[in-house]
Amino acid sequence: MIGITSYGGYIPRLRLDRMSIYQAMGWFAPAIVMVAQGERSFCNWDEDALTMAVAASKDCLVGQDKSAIDAFFLCSTTLPFSDRLNAGVVKTALNLKDELHAADLTSTLRGGTTGLVQALSAVKSGDMQNVLVTAADKRLAKAGYFYEMWFGDGAASLLVGNSDVIAEFLGSYTVTHDFVDHYRGSTNQYDYMWEERWVRDQGYSKIIPEAVSGLFNKLSMNIGDVDKLVFPCFFKAEHKKIAKKLGAPPEKVMDNLHEVCGETGAAHPLVMLVHALEDAKPGDRILVVGFGQGCDALYFRVTDEILNLPVRQGIKGSLANKKATDNYAKFLKFRDLIQTEMGIRAEAPTQTAMTVLWRKRDMILGLVGGKCTECGTPQFPRMDICVNPECRAVKSQIPYEFADVPASVKSFTGDLLAVSVDPPGIYGMVQFEGGGRFMADFTDCELSECRVGQQVTMSFRRRYTDTERGFSGYFWKAVPVPEAEERGAVEGVDIRFDDQVAIVTGAGAGLGRVYALELAKRGAKVVVNDLGGARDGSGEGSSSPADDVVEEIKTAGGEAVANYDSVSTPEGGQAIVDTAINAFGRVDILINNAGILRDKTLVKMDPENWDAVMDVHLKGAYNVTRPAFVKMRENRYGRIILTSSAAGLYGNFGQTNYSSAKMGLIGLMNTTKLEGDKHNIKINTVAPVAATRLTEDILPPDLLEKLKPEFVAPIVLYLCSQKCDDNGMTFNAGMGYFNRVAIVTGSGTVIGDGRGIPTLEEIHHSWEKINDLEGAEEFPNAAAAFGPMLDAFSPKKKDVPSEETGGLTVAGVFENIPGAFQADKAAGVDVVFQFDISGPKGGSWTITVKDGSCEVTEGSHGSPTTTIKMGDDDFVKLMSGELNAMSAFTGGKLKVEGDLMKSQLVEKLFKF
Ligand code: NAD
Numbered sequence: 031m032i033g034i035t036s037y038g039g040y041i042p043r044l045r046l047d048r049m050s051i052y053q054a055m056g057w058f059a060p061a062i063v064m065v066a067q068g069e070r071s072f073c074n075w076d077e078d079a080l081t082m083a084v085a086a087s088k089d090c091l092v093g094q095d096k097s098a099i100d101a102f103f104l105c106s107t108t109l110p111f112s113d114r115l116n117a118g119v120v121k122t123a124l125n126l127k128d129e130l131h132a133a134d135l136t137s138t139l140r141g142g143t144t145g146l147v148q149a150l151s152a153v154k155s156g157d158m159q160n161v162l163v164t165a166a167d168k169r170l171a172k173a174g175y176f177y178e179m180w181f182g183d184g185a186a187s188l189l190v191g192n193s194d195v196i197a198e199f200l201g202s203y204t205v206t207h208d209f210v211d212h213y214r215g216s217t218n219q220y221d222y223m224w225e226e227r228w229v230r231d232q233g234y235s236k237i238i239p240e241a242v243s244g245l246f247n248k249l250s251m252n253i254g255d256v257d258k259l260v261f262p263c264f265f266k267a268e269h270k271k272i273a274k275k276l277g278a279p280p281e282k283v284m285d286n287l288h289e290v291c292g293e294t295g296a297a298h299p300l301v302m303l304v305h306a307l308e309d310a311k312p313g314d315r316i317l318v319v320g321f322g323q324g325c326d327a328l329y330f331r332v333t334d335e336i337l338n339l340p341v342r343q344g345i346k347g348s349l350a351n352k353k354a355t356d357n358y359a360k361f362l363k364f365r366d367l368i369q370t371e372m373g374i375r376a377e378a379p380t381q382t383a384m385t386v387l388w389r390k391r392d393m394i395l396g397l398v399g400g401k402c403t404e405c406g407t408p409q410f411p412r413m414d415i416c417v418n419p420e421c422r423a424v425k426s427q428i429p430y431e432f433a434d435v436p437a438s439v440k441s442f443t444g445d446l447l448a449v450s451v452d453p454p455g456i457y458g459m460v461q462f463e464g465g466g467r468f469m470a471d472f473t474d475c476e477l478s479e480c481r482v483g484q485q486v487t488m489s490f491r492r493r494y495t496d497t498e499r500g501f502s503g504y505f506w507k508a509v510p511v512p513e514a515e516e517r518g519a520v521e522g523v524d525i526r527f528d529d530q531v532a533i534v535t536g537a538g539a540g541l542g543r544v545y546a547l548e549l550a551k552r553g554a555k556v557v558v559n560d561l562g563g564a565r566d567g568s569g570e571g572s573s574s575p576a577d578d579v580v581e582e583i584k585t586a587g588g589e590a591v592a593n594y595d596s597v598s599t600p601e602g603g604q605a606i607v608d609t610a611i612n613a614f615g616r617v618d619i620l621i622n623n624a625g626i627l628r629d630k631t632l633v634k635m636d637p638e639n640w641d642a643v644m645d646v647h648l649k650g651a652y653n654v655t656r657p658a659f660v661k662m663r664e665n666r667y668g669r670i671i672l673t674s675s676a677a678g679l680y681g682n683f684g685q686t687n688y689s690s691a692k693m694g695l696i697g698l699m700n701t702t703k704l705e706g707d708k709h710n711i712k713i714n715t716v717a718p719v720a721a722t723r724l725t726e727d728i729l730p731p732d733l734l735e736k737l738k739p740e741f742v743a744p745i746v747l748y749l750c751s752q753k754c755d756d757n758g759m760t761f762n763a764g765m766g767y768f769n770r771v772a773i774v775t776g777s778g779t780v781i782g783d784g785r786g787i788p789t790l791e792e793i794h795h796s797w798e799k800i801n802d803l804e805g806a807e808e809f810p811n812a813a814a815a816f817g818p819m820l821d822a823f824s825p826k827k828k829d830v831p832s833e834e835t836g837g838l839t840v841a842g843v844f845e846n847i848p849g850a851f852q853a854d855k856a857a858g859v860d861v862v863f864q865f866d867i868s869g870p871k872g873g874s875w876t877i878t879v880k881d882g883s884c885e886v887t888e889g890s891h892g893s894p895t896t897t898i899k900m901g902d903d904d905f906v907k908l909m910s911g912e913l914n915a916m917s918a919f920t921g922g923k924l925k926v927e928g929d930l931m932k933s934q935l936v937e938k939l940f941k942f
Pocket of ligand 1: 537561562563595597598624646650723
């Protein structure tokens with residue numbers, strides 16, 4: 031499968047209130063008031079298309095293997111160098127390998143999508159495995175012009191490849207026309223625009239539909255096959271009109287981000303695509319269009335893999351991390367559109383010595399320092415003598431990248447005398463975690479916001495501009511991370527549940543009520559279930575607890591419906607799920623929370639009290655989860671929470687019924703996690719501690735005060751969110767303290783040889799080893815837990831040299847296959863084995879055995895007899911005898927598709 035494997039985005043922190051442009055320039059151009067709504071993004075004085083490209087690419091490369099990137103395309107119409115490979119500067123800043131294809135794709139606003147099409151076809155052709163495509167633009171417009179309102183600055187980055195694909199590429203269509211809606215002559219600073227009406231009527235509204243219809247014809251599809259339509263067009267009415275012309279209903283049309291950012295030139299189709307991917311669910315089909323002297327249309331389908339992508343800033347996070355201003359003069363100055371007196375000091379020579387830039391390129395552009403191989407101390411810059419006074423080793427340093435190392439402010443100062451476009455110049459000592467420090471300029475901050483100890487991130491910025499020679503010099507600066515109260519926005523992990531439907535059982539009071547309120551606050555539509563009975567489950571029940579919570583949600587502007595059924599019967603469970611379907615049409619989230627208590631010691635625990643507690647907690651969870659699971663499976667998405675208790679996990683005097691039910695839920699989770707995984711349904715358990723009706727007379731009053739249910743809600747909501755892809759986990763939560771609980775298994779011991787039955791006396795003798803939990807392991811399922819038992823009776827492991835020491839590699843195994851082939855055992859055998867080995871050192875190989883001969887080829891076979899799938903490390907372990915084939919198979923590390931019986935021939939036909 032080929033497609034997008036990762037994404038990243040960057041919008042500068044500064045936003046200009048569009049009304050401030052009108053306030054400053056309205057006397058001259060009164061008509062601009064028509065588009066003076068919202069904010070546009072703009073670069074800080076030290077940012078340009080190159081620096082934004084580095085930021086977006088870094089974001090895209092979170093969790094990715096940089097060394098696997100074969101090519102990098104930089105797309106922009108505002109690159110700072112007309113003749114110096116701009117992509118080469120970004121490549122050096124990102125520390126990508128030297129054997130890289132790098133290209134600038136420029137001169138058209140369609141550059142972003144064209145770069146993406148090129149990258150996809152390079153990967154499709156098999157020439158390349160991973161291609162990074164980054165688009166960035168910082169376009170200038172004359173003061174008081176409509177385009178000054180419409181434009182914004184920004185960047186987006188996509189990694190294209192053939193493994194771990196998050197959005198599968200299904201096809202593209204391109205038309206090229208020399209349609210000149212605007213142009214920028216090579217000696218001009220500003221775009222020259224033709225009449226808007228003509229651009230709208232003959233450009234956007236004709237050429238975009240032409241490309242989209244071409245794609246539809248080519249792929250035999252129609253607009254009904256599109257869930258998200260992404261196309262930039264800053265004419266608001268035209269954007270709507272084109273969507274209508276294409277037959278796309280408004281809910282499928284992605285926002286063009288005019289209100290929050292403005293149009294970011296060649297980057298904009300990719301900025302909008304990244305924004306769409308951030309909210310995409312597996313199965314969503316996305317159509318992306320890039321317009322400019324023709325049009326590119328690309329079609330993707332989002333895969334389950336999107337849920338595994340690590341959290342990143344992205345476009346959403348960048349948009350949330352903003353500093354709004356109405357200082358129009360500052361906007362002009364930062365874009366170098368007004369001249370100010372910079373003082374005599376600014377006249378100091380700024381010529382760049384190309385010799386030094388070349389020699390120190392990894393240090394200057396890549397922020398690469400050194401790390402001592404003798405004592406491990408990192409330092410910046412790299413030098414001949416180790417900075418550690420205890421070590422002082424000579425010529426011991428290896429390159430060490432600082433750009434992604436967490437760092438904090440050691441000291442800082444604001445300097446009003448230093449030359450700065452944004453006085454005072456702020457700089458200080460930055461201390462990196464694990465060692466290394468240097469004096470850095472600070473950016474994207476006010477002096478009043480800085481403090482010692484504050485976290486900083488490193489950002490690639492312009493350091494100076496040599497106007498005489500037309501050269502921009504770049505280096506890394508420190509960006510202080512705002513304080514906690516602003517941090518939600520900075521991290522940009524705005525977890526929402528818009529358009530999702532949640533069921534919370536027992537939501538009329540206590541913990542359930544808080545979960546329901548918080549889910550609704552974050553956009554979910556909630557079914558508030560509560561029977562409204564007594565603490566021990568007795569009584570007729572009452573509708574008022576559920577109704578009150580629904581009322582509370584509605585008053586706060588949310589959506590909710592009440593349900594009064596009991597979870598303790600299958601009919602009740604079904605009715606609860608039906609309420610969600612009837613009111614909102616789907617179920618995305620289920621929190622099994624309803625609970626009662628009937629505490630008695632074992633001897634006094636009569637069957638009635640035992641059953642009542644079992645019925646609400648354990649059977650109740652089964653009763654609601656089962657019908658909810660059916661609905662979630664239809665949507666290929668679901669998040670289920672079970673509520674356990676410390677009483678079950680660890681035991682609590684007088685609660686045998688409750689402990690058994692609460693521990694039974696862990697069993698329910700352990701198996702449901704396996705059954706739900708392939709449908710993207712995740713199930714997790716929380717063991718809460720909170721002050722509620724259930725605990726009011728159990729816990730001491732001073733403790734109850736500190737145990738607000740609100741402290742438990744964050745982890746429960748997080749586990750319910752798309753951001754969480756953990757499955758089958760259990761967590762304790764209370765008072766803001768969270769930790770994980772797991773069932774672990776000791777490494778155990780072997781008694782005898784597997785043939786003779788051990789005696790009781792031998793058990794007694796080995797008791798310490800049997801009982802020992804040192805090196806205990808967690809297993810994902812029962813079959814995996816069975817693995818060590820099988821391994822224990824396998825032949826002993828050999829000392830196998832590692833890849834680093836010239837030992838076995840995946841590719842090496844396949845090279846050696848002909849030598850390992852046992853021709854005498856192959857008489858009459860006619861099979862094709864396909865090996866799909868995943869991971870960075872993996873690949874696909876085909877072994878064909880026929881007429882007593884064996885042929886090995888790299889790549890996939892159309893119809894293999896048997897396909898064997900493994901991870902690269904496990905494969906090497908298997909081949910070197912470190913991993914037993916049967917335990918790998920039962921533990922899920924080795925998967926066989928096709929003819930299972932024929933897979934057993936591998937052992938017979940090859941002797942390694
Ligand atoms: P709570 O009594 O405040 O809330 C439980 C709610 O469940 C009540 O509103 C009740 O009417 C409802 N309910 C009871 N039986 C029902 C049924 N058959 N159908 C539908 N609704 C029913 O108690 P809480 O502390 O908020 O408990 C929530 C969950 O957390 C329970 O499962 C409980 O066992 C678990 N728990 C709580 C704590 C704690 O410290 N509070 C500790 C461990 C586990």
